[in-house]
Amino acid sequence: MSKLDKAAKAEADVLQELRPGQSIELLKELHILTREGRLNQDSRRKLKQVYHLFQFIEKLLRELPGEGAGATLADHGAGKSYLGFIIYDLFFKALGGGHVYGIETRGELIEKSRSLAARLGFDRMAFLNLTVAESTHASELPAQIDVVTALHACDTATDDAIAFGLAKQAKFMVLVPCCQAEVAACLRQTKALALSRTPLAELWRHPLHTREIGSQLTNVLRCLYLEAQGYQVTVTELVGWEHSMKNELIIARRTGHAKASAAERLRSLLAEFGLASLLETRFRLP
Numbered sequence: 001m002s003k004l005d006k007a008a009k010a011e012a013d014v015l016q017e018l019r020p021g022q023s024i025e026l027l028k029e030l031h032i033l034t035r036e037g038r039l040n041q042d043s044r045r046k047l048k049q050v051y052h053l054f055q056f057i058e059k060l061l062r063e064l065p066g067e068g069a070g071a072t073l074a075d076h077g078a079g080k081s082y083l084g085f086i087i088y089d090l091f092f093k094a095l096g097g098g099h100v101y102g103i104e105t106r107g108e109l110i111e112k113s114r115s116l117a118a119r120l121g122f123d124r125m126a127f128l129n130l131t132v133a134e135s136t137h138a139s140e141l142p143a144q145i146d147v148v149t150a151l152h153a154c155d156t157a158t159d160d161a162i163a164f165g166l167a168k169q170a171k172f173m174v175l176v177p178c179c180q181a182e183v184a185a186c187l188r189q190t191k192a193l194a195l196s197r198t199p200l201a202e203l204w205r206h207p208l209h210t211r212e213i214g215s216q217l218t219n220v221l222r223c224l225y226l227e228a229q230g231y232q233v234t235v236t237e238l239v240g241w242e243h244s245m246k247n248e249l250i251i252a253r254r255t256g257h258a259k260a261s262a263a264e265r266l267r268s269l270l271a272e273f274g275l276a277s278l279l280e281t282r283f284r285l286p
Helices: 003-017 024-029 041-061 082-092 107-120 157-167 182-190 199-204 207-228 260-272 276-280
Strands: 072-076 099-104 125-129 147-154 172-178 231-237 248-254
Touching: 024 082, 024 107, 041 082, 041 147, 041 172, 041 248, 072 082, 072 157, 082 099, 082 107, 082 125, 099 107, 107 125, 147 157, 157 172, 157 207, 172 207, 182 207, 182 276, 199 207, 207 231, 207 248, 207 260, 260 276
Parallel strands: 072 099, 072 147, 099 125, 147 172
Antiparallel strands: 172 248, 231 248
């Protein structure tokens, strides 16, 4: 096979994997395609991961009025805005409406994202150099946001994203928590006195287990809190997203029907584990 034929075959392989109209330049910038615009084994894996993640969010967007044509989406802890760019390219670009906001504290990443969006003509993307907490009251954001995402937002940044979603009356939240250290630190300090004389104390006797049980407990508390605030919650695995054990995907759908039973269980769990102080910070209930 000649070099020309090989090149044509490589291009055909790429086009077969991509969705119609998908930006080749963007995929190169995100290192999903090689500099030559080709797919190798690693880039095929990355592309599969991207599509797997996107399918969760696309389904939610299409449930919005006009199948999401005018939807607003805020991506917290955006980093290089990998997720925001992919969603815009695959969903918003062809619709002529809707807006994606990337929220990130590192100014250099914000500038790079703004430059890339301008180069690609993604004019309904905005990048804000703010913390999650600051963004809740920022004038650059609308009063209501349809979809809130926070993927691998570290420790309490996920809780800040939930607070943002509640304040903005988000219809959907898509969360992949990471580095849940706060509850583990509280467990080490209080030793969950109510349970310290029972075999359950073995769950956090060793530091590694303290971290793991703290992570698990944090996400359980978050799910109960969302249910208590009027959301239906689904917990699943985000299979294939990066090489990380932080693979738990929480999808919250706003119903407006707050569950009193979830609020009661939340209070009980916090009391059992000596974490009642979090009712005044992370898990404020009516």
